[in-house]
Amino acid sequence: KDGASGFLVKFNEGFSSPPHIHNITYRGVVIQGEVHNDDKNADEQWLPAGSFWIQPSGESHITAARDKVNMAYIEINEGPYL
Template sequence: MIRTTAFRTAIVAFAIGLSGLAKAQDAPTHPVHETNSVSIPAKDIKFFKAGVKAAAGELEAGPAYGNLQTGHHGTFIHMPAGFISAVHTHTEDYYAVVVKGVGANDPVGAKPKPLAVGSYWFQRGEEDHVTRCLSKTDCLFFIVQPGKFDYVAAK
């Protein structure tokens, strides 16, 4: 019985080891790089009207890399002071950092949680939410998204 148990334990350990080896063999042998290194001074970021409007004005987008209209991207979003979005979703998840002003990004009906410069939020795709610029000065956010940016107003 002890030999059988030891044999079974050895077989399980061997199988687990092979599983780990298969995963290690599937891993890249070198780092994957997206593109060449780049540095863009703030004054050289070209903003354009994003088509998302509220009483306070319209969002503007300034690409850092990629293309928000077609796929993976990192983009600066300029939001006018006092801007409050309609309830909306995005198809893709996105990650955001507050660069200027005080923003908020909350589920529908939640009390806005002020996010000062340096704050971060993650927004799951296909989840209703409201985004705001709470400060008296304009807000600037930097977002990273694995796919294209869309703005789908809630029904």
């Protein structure tokens, strides 16, 4: 829906998404474990708990998690998030 929203996400161990885009800009905050979020050709940069990233709308990226224990909060300032 329109408006601000957010959600918690837990990835499977070794998860790596295919390159993809989103229709809105969002912020991700690592709560537990380590998460990588960047261009598919970027060097791996594992963000530990307490780190955050901003994903601009329309920018191709992958999201990955290597450990079984991980969690991130995705914050959206305006929707809808597709």
